[in-house]
């Protein structure tokens with residue numbers, strides 16, 4: 001399909017040849033009991049890489065960095081022994097050679113064809129930025145089936161175009177930084193010396209991990225904090241300054257950002273208030289009737305939700321919040337703008 005619409009990957013290939021292994025062993029059952037984890041980093045010259053349990057019955061995955069199966073037969077027993085620090089009685093269930101790639105398509109859409117997931121962008125998968133970014137591409141398309149019927153194709157086409165390109169670029173930045181520090185980059189011979197001597201080397205490794213791996217392990221902002229600052233269907237007119245200069249995503253409403261999730265009562269959050277069309281959330285005492293009248297006049301489907309009782313205005317930094325069905329804030333303000341009809345036409349792409 002990518003070829004059919006004349007799109008091409010642009011970027012870099014063959015960043016690192018790697019070998020994925022899945023194996024079964026019970027020799028590790030008692031070794032890692034005190035430090036159970038879903039992922040272990042292997043900082044040694046024999047098998048630099050990552051490994052972790054797939055289940056609680058002795059099935060393990062292992063990614064060995066720098067192993068190029070294309071160059072000849074691979075000794076999987078030696079790779080597993082290098083990872084564990086001793087020979088294991090292990091049965092290899094599968095091997096999967098793969099190469100990290102860093103590529104983005106030069107175009108992700110042609111008329112009604114949209115490229116999503118790996119078809120549109122290939123990241124080194126560290127940090128869950130592979131499948132997750134693909135799912136991130138798909139979610140708005142499912143959620144926007146409502147507006148397709150209600151608002152027309154022009155709005156949807158604009159929305160999808162802007163969203164796909166921005167999300168892919170953001171995911172790509174994350175992937176690039178994660179691939180810049182693999183366990184093979186953190187190996188220091190001195191770290192394996194007796195504890196007292198190794199202390200300095202271990203502290204240095206710890207510092208490097210904190211500096212270089214934050215993007216991989218603290219990536220909630222990538223999943224939830226994206227913001228569209230150049231969208232033709234988002235309005236920043238209330239603040240008059242770029243949305244990116246506003247407060248952090250988690251606590252404040254930002255035009256072009258995701259509506260913050262705040263629990264209103266057990267099992268019911270701000271996100272549950274968003275309908276299948278535009279929703280106006282009234283967080284304070286500002287009058288919502290100009291929006292209701294303008295929506296009727298312009299023909300934009302709009303529901304209004306009164307959240308005054310929760311006193312969220314100060315916390316979220318807005319009195320009125322206009323939210324799209326994909327949970328993105330189209331506009332927010334202290335009161336309805338003078339020309340509310342123009343605002344609705346703008347955010348609906350009419």
Ligand SMILES: Cc1cc2nc3c(=O)[nH]c(=O)nc-3n(C[C@H](O)[C@H](O)[C@H](O)COP(=O)(O)OP(=O)(O)OC[C@H]3O[C@@H](n4cnc5c(N)ncnc54)[C@H](O)[C@@H]3O)c2cc1C
Nearest residue numbers: 020098116117118119125126127128129130131132133134
């Ligand atoms: C070793 C490794 C580890 C990874 N770890 C993670 C991780 O921890 N977290 C994470 O988020 N991501 C991870 N990823 C990345 C993740 O696997 C991919 O990003 C994800 O699978 C992409 O999904 P997709 O649906 O876009 O593409 P694919 O999974 O490639 O699916 C495309 C499907 O289309 C089929 N197809 C292709 N051409 C045609 C055709 N002409 N007709 C019909 N069918 C066709 C293919 O056979 C395939 O089944 C990892 C990847 C690798 C290689």
